[in-house]
Amino acid sequence: MTTEWLRDSLGGAGHRVTGPRLAVWSVVAGTPHLTAEEIAQVVRDTDPTVNLSSVYRSLSLFAELGLVRESSLDTGGPSHWELAHADEQFHMRCRSCGKVEHHHGDLVERVVGHLTNDHGFIVEQVDLLVTGLCSECSRSQSPSARPSRSR
Amino acid sequence: MTTEWLRDSLGGAGHRVTGPRLAVWSVVAGTPHLTAEEIAQVVRDTDPTVNLSSVYRSLSLFAELGLVRESSLDTGGPSHWELAHADEQFHMRCRSCGKVEHHHGDLVERVVGHLTNDHGFIVEQVDLLVTGLCSECSRSQSPSARPSRSR
DNA sequence: TTAAGTGCAAACGCTTTGCAGTTCA
C-alpha cells in the first residue's frame, strides 16, 4: 500500500523506481476502480508531462508483479484497476444508476473453496459481477424493464 | 432456442424477421461463447454476403430483447455471446492453457439469494469468472508462477 | 556509463455509425 512497498517490489524484480511509476501507484492505491485515463488525469495534476502510455505501461508492470489487477468485468468501456490484494473482487453494478458497489463478503471465499475441493482448480482470481437494480433504484422503477445496450 | 421463439420475440416487439437475424440466431443458439467474428464466419458458410456489422446489430438487438447476452468476462479480446437463459454464467478460465470451462452449479443461485435477502439488490445477471490453473495444468506447472499480461 | 524507461505519434483490434441501396410487412 505504501510507497516503500512499491520500491521493494520494483527493486527486487530488477525494475527502476521512476516518477511516473510512483505517481501511478499512489493513485491506484488511493482510489480503487479508476480507468487508465482517469489515473492519468490525477497523475497530471501533479506532473503534467506524464503520458497516457506510461500509465498503461506502469499498470501492466504492476499487474505482472501481482501488485495490481485489471478488473475483469467488461463494462464495454475501458478497464478499471485496483490493488491486487483488495478483497473487493465482488462488484454489484446497478444498470439504472450505473453505480458500482464493492463488497467483501465470504461469498468469494466459499466459491474458492468449492472449486478447489470439487474441481481440482487452483484459483488465482475471482471476479464476481452482479448486475441488476440497487435497492434505491428498485423502489422507483419497474424491475421488468429491460436494460438497453447503450454504451 | 428454436427459430419460432425468435420469430415471436422479434414480431412481438415490432422487429422484422430477416435472413441475417435468423442465421445469427441459429449460430448463437447452437454454439455458446463465440465471438461476433466467429459467429460471422459460421453464418457466412451458409450466406457469404452477411456483413460483420449486421452480426453486431443482430446481437445487440437480441440482447435488448433479453434473448442473448454479452458475457461480461473481459478477456482483453473480443466479447463472447451466449443465450441469456443459459445457466452457464459460471466460467472458469485457465491462465495456462486458456481453456474456458462452463459450470452451472448452485453457486450462482446462492449468490443471488444472498444479495436479494441481505442487500435489497434485484439481481438480473450474475457473471462469475474464476481465473487460475485447471486440474491438468496444475499438475505440470508450478502454481507460484505469475500470470503474464500478454494479450 | 548504459540498459531501462519515457514521451510522442502512429498503428492496432474490436465495435459503432452514416449513408445509400434493399427488403420485409
Place this chain on the structure above:
DNA sequence: TGAACTGCAAAGCGTTTGCACTTAA
C-alpha cells in the same frame, strides 16, 4: 408503399507499439 434493415466503408475508442530521447542505478 415505406419504414426497417442491410452492406459497405469510414470513424470511433481504448490500448499497444516503434523509435528516438532521457534517466535511474
